[in-house]
Amino acid sequence: CKEFKHCFPLFPPLTPPPFSPQVQEQVSISLSVAQALADDVDCHVFPFRDFGKGRIKKLKISPDAFIQLALQLAYYRDRKTFCLTYEASMTRLFREGRTETVRSCSNEGCAFVKAVESGEGPEHCRQLFRLAAEKHQNLYRLAMTGSGIDRHLFCLYVVSKYLGVESPFLTEVLSEPWRLSTSQTPVQQLELFDMKNHPDFISLGGGFGPVADDGYGVSYIIVGEDMINYHVSCKHSFSETDSHRFGAQISRALLDLLSVLTPAKTENPQAQDKKQQ
Template identity: 50%
Template sequence: MLKWLTTSNYVSDWWEKYVYLRGRSSIMVNSNYYVLDAFTYMPCTNQLARAALFISNILKFKRDLDREEIEPITIRDTVPLCMAQYERLFTTTRIPGKECDTLEHHDYSSYIVVLRKGRYYQLSVYNRKGQILAPFEFENHLHWIVEDADRGDSASYEEEHLAAFTAEERHVWAAVRSEHFASGVNKESLDIIDKAIFVLSLDTETPKDLSSRGKALLHGNGYNRWFDKSFTLVLFPDGRAGLNCEHSWADAPVVAHMWEWVMCHETEDAYDEHGHNIRPESTTPRVATAAPHKLAWDFSPKLSEAIKTAVAKATTIINDLDLSILHHSKYGKDYMKHAKISPDAYVQMALQLAYYHDSNGETPLTYESSMTRLYKQGRTETVRPASVDAREFVRAMVNPSVTKEQRIQLLRKAGETHQNLYRDAMSGKGIDRHLFALYVVSQGLGVDSPFLKDALSRAWKLSTSQQPQQQTKLWEPEGKDRHKIGPGGGFGPVADDGYGTSYMFAGSHCLFAHVSSKISAKNTDSARFANNLERAFEELAALFR
């Protein structure tokens, strides 16, 4: 009763605190996630020009958000979703603590921080009249930053690898901050990063393919992302872009909404024939802008050793991540609907079948996230796709004595069961968050509950999430804007011996699936699972031929 009286949502603050902020392991790979840009659309290959336009568009989105001019997200244009999570999209940083982290949010900031080759630069984003700089002005500033960072006197080892602290175990990073960043120039520079609107990383290496780009966005080299920031915008040398996002402050659809808005406002006519942002032809003098400011640091021998340790730990995590991105182009959600099955249920049944093939007959404890933003300050609820009906369908698919008609019947039954579970999760009838809240209460009251301990300690061998392709009315992914369709993003595995799988319907005729696992696990292989998923899609399609 007291919890109900003092909060707007009985579970969301506990979820944020105990699931995210009290986690003591590295948030790189284990918590943060990544987002890719469009699959084929590349109006510009100039890294700095595209970065400049993205900075401008992100700030315009922020301006409209601050003015409450962003159209709220609704279901079927009628039921609004809670938009509270958007409040911490910008100027937010996760601050490490000994036992629990905190989220530090600032209502106003006038700059971003740019990271290039280990050098950090404070870049003002407004002119002296408070106006957002033009894209060509941002491009000029970024050009100066790159020239300064790339010249002969390169950053010291400590400066170049400083961000590895944000990939450290949280209690270790907290102790380092307390000892080495609590005063002087280190505190001043760290405060600048903490209070920045966001961080921009101008990378120097180009990933060779889509899966490599996903890995680069998820963890980089372990020290060219500021993992504590609400998000880091990343631009590769070939102009490709993406985001690395901290997870505790909000869920992925919030970032996806902003990214969709930003991508929709990028057009070919923003760049000239040489790949630079167009400078407006105006006789009006431009308002003066502040030059970029390079941050300074003071590294003691003890701090230097701590950085080396952090780098080694980050490298170990990176080397253990296996990531494969599948582009399934043979059919998409239209085919699934034609088969009279919900597209999400169809993919989830394919995932169950793929896991069966991958594991020689196992049924995994499966997690699928469902949003609960129909309620104030709602975040997510768990859908459990590995139902009895799903198991019966999978068994039928590998039983040669079962007819095609019987398999279709079992698939549709399993799909309907899944849809009911999903609807229940969205509408507050799920069980997992309720059990979680009961566990928190039991711990607070000192009551031992073997049932709750067991229910909440089981590992999710298959952690899944569907990503939204379209949340705004700014574009037509099924029509004239089909070329702007993106592959979405992904996250690391939840269990040491399991898979993390996110998927996105790219229009009506294809989909992307991001599969992650750990190389150290003897039973997993991301490329193998992606192949088994493709096999499952083919086996399901064959039922309707």
């Protein structure tokens, strides 16, 4: 506005000083490293629409436990083994609390996966699933309330470095690779989306890369009652992982878990025949 022109004296445009050749060289090197890292990421983003937390809660199961056990089943089918699994847990009960680790690959979860893959009876599989889900919820509860172990291990590591003390135990424990790194991303803007009338206009949120060179990163977002969004990542440089293949395994595992946990009407035809007689 003309009236206030005198309040803003004109200055010549600021131009940044030229970088020295050494700085330019370091910038170029850093850019090349960052570009190589980005180009190596194999990322697959997809929405799972067959069901969501609404259907899972009707089975009286924690949606997070259900999803995590589906990931264990998917990983076992993909790599024919189990692995150390990271799941982030919030520690909001504490001032300035951030996260703690849930080691969600448990003995109970492995027993359930093996039972499903070996063709055990549905009732036996359901019993094992309930035990695995209860174990997972307890692990999550411990992490959330400050009884996890990984932040304590990290604190001991920092102290050992400060004191210059070598710890073979910490070296071994902290060097174990997290080949399956997972995290649930909360959605706080659901009111901005109309999933019924515009199901294709929904934010898929964000994800992250794999922690280990031979592992997967899986971010999942529970969107409303009927959809779960997934971000699966791995590295092109490791030939035995594939984000699209693992994404297909996740979808298959979710459907198989729902099938196992939903008793079929014809599960015991002999007993039904006796009732009808």
